[in-house]
Each structure stands twice: as structure tokens, then as C-alpha cells.
Amino acid sequence: MRPATREDAQDVAKIWIDGWRDAHLGHVPEELAAVRTAESFGVRASQRVDDTVVAAVGGSVAGFVMVVGDEVEQVYVAEQHRGTAVAAILLAEAERLVAAAGHGKAWLAVVAGNPRARRFYERNGWTDEGPFEYAASAAAGPVLVPTHRYTKDVVGTQLTRRAR
Numbered sequence: 664m665r666p667a668t669r670e671d672a673q674d675v676a677k678i679w680i681d682g683w684r685d686a687h688l689g690h691v692p693e694e695l696a697a698v699r700t701a702e703s704f705g706v707r708a709s710q711r712v713d714d715t716v717v718a719a720v721g722g723s724v725a726g727f728v729m730v731v732g733d734e735v736e737q738v739y740v741a742e743q744h745r746g747t748a749v750a751a752i753l754l755a756e757a758e759r760l761v762a763a764a765g766h767g768k769a770w771l772a773v774v775a776g777n778p779r780a781r782r783f784y785e786r787n788g789w790t791d792e793g794p795f796e797y798a799a800s801a802a803a804g805p806v807l808v809p810t811h812r813y814t815k816d817v818v819g820t821q822l823t824r825r826a827r
Contacts, residue, residue: 664756667715667727674724675715676701676708682739690776695799695806716756718749725749728757733766754787762817769817772797772810781811789813 667675680701688696708715714729714736726740726749735757740750761769773780775794785791792812798805 664716664718664752667712667717669709669712671715671717671724671727672709672712673705675717675727676705678724678726678739678741679708679737680704681742685742686777686780687774690774691799691808692806695801695808698801698803698806716753716760718753720744720749726753728753728760730757730760730764732764733761733769735761735769735771738771750783751787754784758815758817762819767816767818768814770812770814772808773813775809775811781813784813787815789815 680699683699683704687699711729714731715727716730717724717727718740719725724741725744725747727737728735729737735754738750738753738757740747740753758769771784771789772795773784781791790813792814795810795812796807797810799808
């Protein structure tokens with residue numbers, strides 16, 4: 664586990680677009696799917712390096728999280744590492760980052776039609792607070808996406824910095 668670098672942006676973008684397509688196509692407005700191109704993920708990954716922590720396995724980026732304030736914005740794992748401990752380790756790091764920033768509760772949005780992710784968060788102690796519309800960023804302005812808001816109390820989460 665380590666902070667992302669500019670050199671990681673291409674690997675992050677690849678994991679992000681593959682995971683996003685798996686989880687979101689058919690479950691988000693077509694307007695959003697149309698603007699989430701490979702190029703857009705590359706640009707966004709480069710712009711978000713400072714908000715990103717990566718998990719590396721065998722020297723390669725296996726997954727990443729993006730955290731801003733109390734929101735765990737993105738959690739994605741490369742397909743070959745799904746079903747391993749990578750996602751749980753990344754999520755625990757995201758929770759630690761939220762707590763270290765002084766927040767008592769973390770939150771994230773999960774597309775309503777993504778039962779795999781919803782089960783994962785619930786297994787890891789997150790609570791589904793119900794449906795809401797998440798304003799996803801797009802060049803022409805926000806696109807409202809049907810999601811569920813998940814939260815977790817992070818008070819007492821280990822605040823010491825893990826070896827990355």
C-alpha cells in the first residue's frame with residue numbers, strides 16, 4: 664500500500680475503466696456512460712493522483728482507492744485480483760484515511776444495480792442508508808445516478824500510518 668505516483672496513473676486508469684464498466688454499464692444513465700471513455704479515465708486518473716492510494720502485488724498496481732474528506736469516492740481492484748484480500752485492504756486504508764482526516768463517519772455511493780459491491784461493503788461493516796441520487800461529474804455538468812448511500816463509523820479506526 665502506498666500513495667499513487669504520476670507513473671501509476673495509466674495503471675489506475677486501466678483498472679478504473681474496466682471495473683467501472685463491469686459495475687456500471689446498464690445501471691447508470693446513458694448520458695454518463697457516453698462520457699466515461701478510456702480517455703476520460705486517463706485524464707481523471709492523472710488529475711486525482713493526490714487523492715489516490717494504490718495496492719501493489721508483485722510490483723504491479725492491483726487496485727486503488729480515492730478518498731476526499733469523508734467520502735470514499737472510488738474503490739477498484741484489477742480483475743485478476745478480485746476475490747483476494749486486495750479490496751478489503753484498500754477499504755480499510757480508506758477508512759483509516761477518513762478517520763485520520765478527523766471524520767467520525769465515512770460514506771460512499773454504490774450504484775443500485777451492483778449487488779456484488781453492495782454485498783462486499785455490507786460484509787465489511789458498512790450500512791446501507793438507502794437510495795439517493797449521486798451527482799457524478801461530467802464535462803457538461805453533473806449527471807444524477809441512482810445509488811445507495813453506505814456509511815461506516817470510523818471513530819477508533821487505527822490512526823497510525825501503515826507501512827506503505
